[in-house]
Amino acid sequence: MSEPIVIRCRDNGPFVIKTPVQVVDHDGKPFTIPAGKETIALCRCGASKNKPFCDGAHNGCGFQAGEKAPV
Ligand code: FES
Known part of the structure; x- marks a missing residue:
């Protein structure tokens, strides 16, 4: 059995x-992920101009999220 995906x-x-x-749109069409990338970052602040990927805009939009998993 393969390892679970970690987010x-x-x-x-x-x-x-x-x-x-692989990241796909609502029709199942894949987004291109540049070769050689070891990780991808998905926007969760809503401010990226490159959704679904993060473009760093979270740094300037006041987005706050610091959830911790229960111990
Ligand atoms: S998380 Fe939204 S731009 Fe980075």
Whole structure:
């Protein structure tokens, strides 16, 4: 059995996922992930101009999210 996919919630930032991974739109069409990338970052603040990917806009929009998993 393969290892589960890990999605890391960055404090006040995106969801980070190790590659290989495929991100598809609502029709199932895949987004291009540049070759050689070891991780991708998915926007969760809503401010990225490159959704579904993070473009760093979370740094300037006041987005706050620092969830911690229950111990
Ligand atoms: S989380 Fe980075 S731009 Fe939205």
